[in-house]
Amino acid sequence: MNISRTLDYAVRSLTYMGAKPIDNISMKEISENQYIPINYLAKIMRRLVKRGLVRSMVGPSGGYSLRRTPNEINLKEIYEAVEGEIRLIECMEDDKICRLYEGCPQLPVWDKVQVSFVKILRETTLEDMVKGNINKIDA
Amino acid sequence: MNISRTLDYAVRSLTYMGAKPIDNISMKEISENQYIPINYLAKIMRRLVKRGLVRSMVGPSGGYSLRRTPNEINLKEIYEAVEGEIRLIECMEDDKICRLYEGCPQLPVWDKVQVSFVKILRETTLEDMVKGNINKIDA
């Protein structure tokens, strides 16, 4: 139960971009400012591009830009972009039946945790993080 | 971000014990009933013993017993027994300073998620899971 470094990298990169009002921020700049291995960052950025969170431009003066304003991007999207579907426990897969129980007694617990987790992610925007005003979100 | 199989094993074992009104349930029985590799289960049980959640007895007719009633054991304790301190992200360690920011913009988010996670764990008892009445807990 922990946040992967990969997700941390993605969030840091996007936060960095969101805090700058200019387009075409190069991987190099993000990498150096956020201490992220550039080759690894490349892989992460591709996923963000694929998911439509950022737009890329090749060539000199190329780089990445946010496709939407920071208040239109929430953490859930970022999570799913880099990690895929949110699923706390294997048996929560859609069509997987738990081998042990008809009605697993602990599934509702993990489900509740997951719902609450997703709720927080969905309600938190990149703008919140850029501005650092997380407290505004109701706990 | 997911629940480890180890924690799942621990919860299943304790739930199994909580559902039976007898003492000295052997590893063998738990292992066979819950499909948990017995050698691995051994390691998990030791941690539960060390944390005082269960009591063990060696020798024939030996085994494990809950030290408290199921309604006195909550999920947070179980989690911590097998996983150690709850910490969603590395930089949440007590005396670790994030190398990037004075005030990290995303830390409050992860912190909020973690607080909500811990709350659910603390409010869920083994009894809830044994009886399957998770719904009673306020969402």
Place this chain on the structure above:
DNA sequence: ATAATATGGATGCATAATATCCATAATTTA
């Protein structure tokens, strides 16, 4: 004495997370 059980430590295995490298395509600028 024997059998059944937990304990503790050492070790191995498999998979995933993280990181690195390289060849290529696109685009700007000189």
Place this chain on the structure above:
DNA sequence: TAAATTATGGATATTATGCATCCATATTAT
């Protein structure tokens, strides 16, 4: 047109860790 800069995509390596296995030992009931 040439050169430089940047992202892309795929292959591969490295590391960490979750998971599992094995074995020798101690304890206790019968």
